[in-house]
Amino acid sequence: MGQPLAGRRAIQALLFAFGSLCYALLGILSQLSKSEDGTYAYSLPTVVLTAEVVKLVLSCAFLTAEQGSASAAWRAVMHSPLSKWLAFAVPSALYSLNNNLDMLNNQHMDPATEQVLVQCKILTTGIVWWLVFREPLGVRKWGSLLLLFLGAILAGRPSEALLHGGKQMHIDRFGMVLVTVYVWVSACAGVYNEWLYKFVGKADSIHACNIRLYTIGVLFNLGAHLLSDPGAGRSLLNGGSFFSFFDGYNRYVWGLVATYASMGLLLAQVMKWFDNIVKLFISGASMYVSAVFSWVIFGYAPTLNFIAALGLVSVAMLLYNLERIVKTTEEKKQS
Numbered sequence: 001m002g003q004p005l006a007g008r009r010a011i012q013a014l015l016f017a018f019g020s021l022c023y024a025l026l027g028i029l030s031q032l033s034k035s036e037d038g039t040y041a042y043s044l045p046t047v048v049l050t051a052e053v054v055k056l057v058l059s060c061a062f063l064t065a066e067q068g069s070a071s072a073a074w075r076a077v078m079h080s081p082l083s084k085w086l087a088f089a090v091p092s093a094l095y096s097l098n099n100n101l102d103m104l105n106n107q108h109m110d111p112a113t114e115q116v117l118v119q120c121k122i123l124t125t126g127i128v129w130w131l132v133f134r135e136p137l138g139v140r141k142w143g144s145l146l147l148l149f150l151g152a153i154l155a156g157r158p159s160e161a162l163l164h165g166g167k168q169m170h171i172d173r174f175g176m177v178l179v180t181v182y183v184w185v186s187a188c189a190g191v192y193n194e195w196l197y198k199f200v201g202k203a204d205s206i207h208a209c210n211i212r213l214y215t216i217g218v219l220f221n222l223g224a225h226l227l228s229d230p231g232a233g234r235s236l237l238n239g240g241s242f243f244s245f246f247d248g249y250n251r252y253v254w255g256l257v258a259t260y261a262s263m264g265l266l267l268a269q270v271m272k273w274f275d276n277i278v279k280l281f282i283s284g285a286s287m288y289v290s291a292v293f294s295w296v297i298f299g300y301a302p303t304l305n306f307i308a309a310l311g312l313v314s315v316a317m318l319l320y321n322l323e324r325i326v327k328t329t330e331e332k333k334q335s
Contacts, residue, residue: 016282019266023286025259027111028293030103033252042248048099049221051260056214063207076208085212087196092216094189101182108175110300115290116155117179119313122320123148124187132191144319151312154305167299169306284317
């Protein structure tokens with residue numbers, strides 16, 4: 001019994017560490033993939049598109065294994081009514097938009113500041129959840145959302161670096177607009193997706209649901225790429241090289257693709273071995289990982305405002321999910 005338990009804990013620790021690393025790496029790799037002038041030499045939608053293709057292929061493989069044959073998997077997906085495909089188009093488009101915003105954010109702020117500010121999706125998700133499901137949040141949760149808001153204000157305020165020789169953490173005004181859009185889109189996508197999986201796709205395999213989600217994501221990002229670079233579509237139609245699609249890619253861009261593709265698979269494993277509480281801690285831990293990487297790789301020294309914001313956001317996350325943390329702790333003690 002001791003060895004299986006030890007092995008399970010080792011897997012849990014590995015998933016936790018890898019999850020925190022992946023969340024933090026999105027901002028770090030996005031910064032590293034920039035050209036010397038601070039712009040992106042590649043098309044942002046192609047990164048998300050390539051990652052969506054990888055996830056789609058893997059989901060097809062998982063569904064085929066689950067159904068026992070490719071033909072059975074095909075029937076499980078294609079026998080869905082058009083209304084289901086249209087329902088899945090909404091979160092797919094929202095997630096695709098957010099993934100592109102994630103990279104765009106890094107043109108207007110440092111990775112550590114972004115990682116703290118995007119935790120405000122807890123605030124926006126709580127508000128959207130309350131509006132949609134009409135479940136009262138209570139004084140404690142509203143108080144935690146206020147703390148989260150104060151933390152975001154502190155993270156966005158300029159202050160001097162605490163260490164000499166370090167770069168100044170920063171965010172510009174347009175960056176604040178982008179983060180605001182990001183956290184509201186994230187909230188709408190998350191709440192809608194939960195409703196979708198629990199009601200519309202309740203009787204379906206999760207892999208079939210994911211195939212719908214990723215298929216629409218591929219189409220959405222392909223359209224976004226062609227709209228942002230019409231010459232790319234004309235080039236392919238005129239016999240141009242398919243590999244021009246990857247113009248401007250470097251090893252860091254491929255790292256971004258791998259990280260985005262890993263996130264969906266990783267979260268599925270987190271839910272298998274853990275629960276939503278651990279997912280929360282993974283997201284929280286990524287703030288600290290990102291702060292360390294930002295200092296070591298880019299030289300962004302933490303500011304007093306940033307440290308205070310980090311503390312406020314961490315406390316707010318714990319306070320908002322307090323009853324679930326207590327419940328999980330008690331269940332573990334009983335088992």
